[in-house]
Amino acid sequence: MTVDPSAPLIVGGASDPNLGVLIEAFRRAGVPAQPVLVGAEVPALAWEPVGGPLVIDGRSRTPRAMFLRHDVFGSLGDRDPRNAAMWASANHKPAALALADQVGLRPPATLVTNDRAAAEAFLGSCDKIAKPVAGGDLARPLCEAMAMASRSAGPFAAPAIIQERLVPPEVRVYVIGEQTFAFEVKSRHLDYRAANDAEVIALDAVPDGIAGPLLRLARTMELDFCAADFKGAPDGSLRFLEVNTSPMFARFDQASGGQLCDALVAWLCEARPARLASLEAARGR
Structure with a gap:
């Protein structure tokens, strides 16, 4: 089946359940979309960023919108985005x-530090949590995070965000x-x-x-x-x-009865609230 090359691109991992529910929402709404999913097979992509075409698997694409689940372009050589700040x-x-x-x-009182003494002294005896500045790990009680640190004395190897629990x-x-x-x-x-x-x-x-x-x-x-x-x-x-x-949303969409993905479909299609209302009506809400 030929898909409109201007339809929204849905880009990410083939096994990502969040993309699965979004693609299903497009199907349910009768709206065309162009999934570009990376898994065991990798799509062939060529793009000239300045005025050139975007070609995926040999087909020129001119999407009016794109949902990029993760930054699959993060490893490209040119890391000079126009909105770098x-x-x-x-x-x-x-x-x-x-x-x-x-x-x-209103954020909680926050200290960013790799100084063990500063982390312990911050907010006095108040219960505190720690989480890595760069993400990639869970928030933990400060005492637990300190016990897990790779260095048992002196500054931590990487800074952490310290906050009131x-x-x-x-x-x-x-x-x-x-x-x-x-x-x-x-x-x-x-x-x-x-x-x-x-x-x-x-x-x-x-x-x-x-x-x-x-x-x-x-x-x-x-x-x-x-x-x-x-x-x-x-x-x-x-x-x-x-x-x-780039939040996960499949479980939250399920809890909302599909409202999150309906809103994403409507937004990606540059729809107005009336379009969202029609999507809800089609599902019998």
Whole structure:
């Protein structure tokens, strides 16, 4: 079957369940899409960035939109993106915390350090957590993270983000264009990613004081799609933890009854709310 070469490109790993539910949402809506999936077989790609064609598997593509699950172009030789400053902030957790504070979101007190004594002294006797600045590992109690460090004395090999240990509720808010979708995540673990037993609950509305500032943050960071994580402080307020620029969403889409993927389809097709309403009607909601 011939697919419209201007249809949205859906790019990522062939075994990624998040792309699976998004491609199914396109099919369900009767909207064409062009999956470009990398697995055991790798698609052939050629692209001239300045005015040239994008050719994938021998076919010229002119997509009007693209959903890139991960930065599959990150290993290219030319790392000079046009929006380098925003790319850097979007992938730099401390910078994102500073930007979040500027737009009115409230991060917890934070110290970035590789100094063992400074980490222990920060916030006094308050319970603290540590997580790597560059990501790639779970948030852990500070004492546990220090015990796991490769160096038993002196500065740590890499800096960590040290923060006050927060408490439930834990809330994730997705941004898709100008829309927001909120979920509560219930888990017995400090970091719900530690096990696959967390309960995900779609919320009827985004908690007060979050949607507007979060949309401003997304615009500042030039993010059309992202998810931000929040957790409770002792005073009952929700504190901003981080923004995820390529978040997982399959499980959250399931909890929402398909609303996340419907919104992604509508946004990628440059649809208006009426288009999203028609997608929901087609599914009998």
